[in-house]
Amino acid sequence: MRIHVVDHPLVAHKLTTLRDERTDSPTFRRLADELVTLLAYEATRDVRTEQVDIRTPVTGTTGVRLARPRPLVVPILRAGLGMLEGLVRLLPTAEVGFMGMIRNEETLQASTYATRMPEDLSGRQVYVVDPMLATGGTLIAAIRELMKRGADDVTAICLLAAPEGVEAMERELAGKPVTVVTAALDERLNDQGYIVPGLGDAGDRMYGVVD
Ligand SMILES: O=P(O)(O)OC[C@H]1O[C@H](OP(=O)(O)OP(=O)(O)O)[C@H](O)[C@@H]1O
Ligand SMILES: O=c1cc[nH]c(=O)[nH]1
Ligand SMILES: [Mg+2]
Numbered sequence: 001m002r003i004h005v006v007d008h009p010l011v012a013h014k015l016t017t018l019r020d021e022r023t024d025s026p027t028f029r030r031l032a033d034e035l036v037t038l039l040a041y042e043a044t045r046d047v048r049t050e051q052v053d054i055r056t057p058v059t060g061t062t063g064v065r066l067a068r069p070r071p072l073v074v075p076i077l078r079a080g081l082g083m084l085e086g087l088v089r090l091l092p093t094a095e096v097g098f099m100g101m102i103r104n105e106e107t108l109q110a111s112t113y114a115t116r117m118p119e120d121l122s123g124r125q126v127y128v129v130d131p132m133l134a135t136g137g138t139l140i141a142a143i144r145e146l147m148k149r150g151a152d153d154v155t156a157i158c159l160l161a162a163p164e165g166v167e168a169m170e171r172e173l174a175g176k177p178v179t180v181v182t183a184a185l186d187e188r189l190n191d192q193g194y195i196v197p198g199l200g201d202a203g204d205r206m207y208g209v210v211d
Helices: 009-019 025-043 079-088 137-148 163-172 202-207
Strands: 002-005 049-055 060-066 072-077 098-103 110-116 125-129 153-161 178-185
Touching: 009 025, 009 153, 009 178, 025 079, 025 153, 025 178, 025 202, 072 079, 072 137, 079 125, 079 153, 079 202, 098 137, 110 137, 125 137, 137 153, 137 163, 153 163, 163 178
Parallel strands: 002 178, 072 098, 072 125, 125 153, 153 178
Antiparallel strands: 049 060, 098 110
């Protein structure tokens, strides 16, 4: 597994406002959208392309376009939904699959309540988006499901990652073709499994508190 922490002043600036408890939901959603677009630049570095012959108004030339099969983007509901548009804007040929997952706040175990994506992902590049990589339970389960369906190259784009979650992914997905791109690797998890300093509950901050 590869991890890439994007070190860029614009990313750091936007992330600081995102973390700030005074940032309201509309601003939080806008910043999450902007941040995924910046992270996508790094995350799509190895997106597959094919050569194409075109004519400019001046001459013929050879360029590239996104290859088939199309990449698949998978937001992990709820909070991952806030990162979807920012990514598909840059990957116009991508298809979109959905996974609804929830972490039990007592046991910290992740469970899946909805899945809607192709059964056969053989040969597909998949981009999973979820703002928070905390214990790693959610992302590990999601990536296992994608690989069970045949995905051969998975990139996870997160806004924040905890060292505990990165270690769990390295242990559980050792040797798998997985890359994690994140805006920051934070200090640790607290006793409730929240990332420190973190930004709180990403889903609640985007969409409001659910009982
Ligand atoms: O790495 P983990 O310890 O598994 O935690 C990370 C998960 O927790 C959050 O989702 P949550 O369960 O709060 O669902 P929500 O997006 O509906 O709020 C977050 O968006 C991740 O999916
Ligand atoms: O800090 C955290 C950890 C898990 N999920 C969140 O939304 N925030
Ligand atoms: Mg949540």
